[in-house]
Amino acid sequence: MHSFEYASPATLKEAFGLLGNSWSDAAVLAGGTDLITLMKEHLAEPKRVVNIKGIKELGGITKSGGGLRIGATATVDDLLSSALVRAGYPSLLAAARGIASPQLRHMGTVAGDLCQRPRCWYYRNGFGLLALKDGKSLVDGGQNEFHAIFPKGVAKFVSASSFGPALIALGAKVKIASSTGEREVAVAEFFKAPASETDREIDLHPNEIITAILVPAAKGAKNATYEVRNREGLDWPLATASVSLTMKGASVGSASIVLGHVGPTPVVAAAAAGTLTGKTITEATAEAAGKAAVAGATPLSDNGYKVHLAAVAVKRALLAAAGKA
Amino acid sequence: MPDYSYPPMENRRVIGKRITRLDGVEKAAGKAKYNSDVRPKGTIHAVGVFSPHAHARVKSVDTSAAEKAPGFAAVSVVAKPGAEVNWAGQEIAFIAADTEERARDAASLVKVEYEVLPHLVREENLAKAGVRGKPAGEQVTGDPDAAFSASGTVSHEAEYGIPVITHCCLEPHGQIVAWDGAANQIKYWPSTQTVSAVGGDLAKQLELPATNIHVHQDHIGGGFGSKFQSDVWGAEAARLSKKAGGKPVKLYLDRREELTIAGVRPSVFGKVKLAANASGELTAWDSTTWMTGGFAGGGLNADLLPYVFRNVANRRINHTAVSTNCGTSRAWRAPNHPQVCYITCAAMEDLAAKMKMDPVEFFLKNVDKTARADTYRGQILKASEMIGWKKNWKPRGSSPGTVKRGLGLAVGTWGGAGHASQCRATINPDGSAVVEIGSQDLGTGTRTIIVQVAAETYGLPMNAITLKLGDNMYPASGASGGSTTVGGVSASTRKATVNALDKLFAAAAPSLGVPADQLEAVDSKIQVKGNPAKSMTWKAACGKLGVSAIVETGANDPRNPMGLTTGGVGGCQMADVSVDIETGVVKLNKIVAVQDIGLVINPKTADSQVYGGIIMGICAALYEERVMDEMTGRFVNADMEFYKLAGAGDIGEIEVQFEITPDNDKRGVIGLGEPATVPTIAAIANAVANAIGVRPPVLPLSAKNVLNALHNTTRRFA
8 A cells, every 4th residue: 555645524625625637646435445455455546535424414314305315424334224224225225234244334335335346356456447468358268257247348347336236226316526516327327337447437537526325215116135145244246136116006017127246337127127017026027027137148158157146136136025035 | 100191080170171261251352462463672564575477487686676665674585586486476575664564665666577487277177287287106906897897886977176275364374573683593473383393494494593593472363284384484584684683573474475375275176986786885986086286285195085985895096186386285174184075975975866875874884994883883873863864854856945955964084193292390389380381272272271181180270270382492392283282282281290290299298197199189289098188288288399399391202192192083074054046055054063082171172173173164165265367377366355254144053062981081182173174065065965956066065156066067057
């Protein structure tokens, strides 16, 4: 880790003044559960670290327009203990419980979860975000059991986000601010597959700070997340599915299905979700939707099993959302 | 010759009791000082520069920029120009600076030029190994070909594999070391499994007299067989200290380095064919196995196949050691045994399934092919009862539903006789009693059992004994490896304390008016045997010593342990698992272990040894795998994120059963660390095969490997 300047601003305005126009100028620290590791491994070398935990307006999980406002410094523990979340968002709770480390839940923030860099072992071992060697992918012919089954171009890592799929399925937005103003981006658009080494996996600029995540009202919609992990102990999911259903009586009015840990961004399975409209959720319809969700998968040499896991995760998330698990 | 034998079981007051370990609270409260916590005044910090290439020749090493870095203290170059490096992570240079961060910054300024050479880092495909594979000669007993083709014979042929795994010590390898150049004396605080010998090992590297090195260690955070040497980093840390004017140097490997270069367990892959006659008696075994222990690492003893069931009449063994450009193997808790146990017991379970036999029945049918038929028969029956085999076992693949339950068994063996050990027992005129021994407590309870033995001998409470260990100023005691410590230190302690007590009896005898051999030590008193009325307090007896303390030694000689310790045990474990066949995720419900054992000094710490051994087996069965990447030559999961170990929620219930009987007690003390971990992997793997109806041939039993087996594909999932 290189030496760096540390700042702990009390206001957003102060914080904006401490950020720069390049990622090497400054990094935002909230939970620090990823940033510190990145700095130790020299994968991030910011000249300045800006701690935003002291900015009061960024904290808390509150009601907002019938839905939720998850402040940028709200931790995974805050989310788990929030009565608002517990009342209507089982998909977020399940994603939070999947982070099976009290330390990470205590320190890590929900917004920070969206900003985590990939866990791809080529990236973490210093072979670059896209793991290209002489223009060739190390992932293709290498050790890719945990990599993407929905790669996008040269990006073959998987998004590490635990909350991304659930937030997308719920139609959430990310609120972003900089010295020049505020903008809102749908979480579905926030994730991007990088096309080059210098691209980022998220729609965030070095001079910006996420201020909150806005989740629409659940309003009787049913939602669930199912993660497949090897271990009960702390472990990255092999595949995740988050679903959100609005119901018309016993049948599905509209559905949203989002897969996690299968591509460089969460993968929205719109066609699969469409097949559920007007149907009741049964073992058979859920299984068919799961299969439809992975129909376009293009697995690598050693991760075909993840195609199967993603389909099973969709089936189980749908059954859980429908109360039939 | 004094009588060193232990009192009869029924008369023991301390030995055989469930005593809580003496350093438990200290460790749980974070007060225990490990050597990686030691910070002598003026400590500076060193880090290494390691080869990023799996195979290369060093062209040049330029440390000039590093030497100008802020805080720089000293540099030592290990790989000189022309040197060949044979694995990624091999040591190039070490740099010391005033802080660890500045040492890392300085190390990043070392410029090394390499000529990159071709490498091989994966061994699972023997054909690709080419000349890197060194076959051992074929061994044949009987006539295997005739036995396989005999009429009425059922045979089974399959492939099995266990990947390389690492020791993954929580406290990495390393040391604090201070070399006072003027006095030529070294103070050495290593993380070691051998306090008495590691100083001599360092002395040899530095070409110094062993007596010039003082070793001290109170606690160690895991070794498992990987911490016997002083290592390159030990010698280099010492040299850096000398160059820096004798300042203490702290040099510990970081997590990635620890997993990559500080030792691994060899893999094993193999093709096995075995056969039984119609009644289920094994008639033939034929295996072709291969493995890697790294570049020049130790091999696997394939001669142990078939494991435990040694007396199969017809047998053919072929084995090849593959040299790979990977970190070298080191002893790993029960070297060889877990691997050959898996190969053997998995193949046996598969043959039983093919013959539609209950594997318990199949194993029982073949116990006469082992060296201890009665022991294994009894253990298999006992373990069956504990796990409810009759009620819960179903023929392979017949468990209903999506989450399928399965049971599996395996058996193991180990030696575990005590190592050479010396102990010094001092009884002071004020009544205080000191035991000194150059041993180490690996976290197994060594401190506790030594004090129990001394307290038993003296008839004193445990808190009346002061134990000193973890220092090479005390009488030399063996390395803690091979489950040899408990037998060694208990025997030497018993002998030293009996010798000392005899001297105390001699001093007290005149006052009590009987010959010394008529005395006994009970309840903090020295008394005439069986007559508490004719007694004096321990303290009063010690007062008879005048000004001279009693100082006596005792030694365990492994060639003549005098009945205090022996080796040679069997063990049986059974596993109960649930496997979700849609996700391939294996959940451990329960493991039972019936462990052969001798005299048990402390049933509580003995239980813990078995828990620890089983937990290591669970990790290896379900999660652990060193993933080598052929393109980069790197160990890509050298972290604790993708190098997976079980968490508390992954372990399930563990039930341990010892046979603590007068007959076993007569065998003396036998080590337990190794045997407890041997059968676990195979028992779990067999339970998984029983549950899902097919054999995932290669471990770990990850979702990937289980699903691939279920869908009959090894690479691309159908």
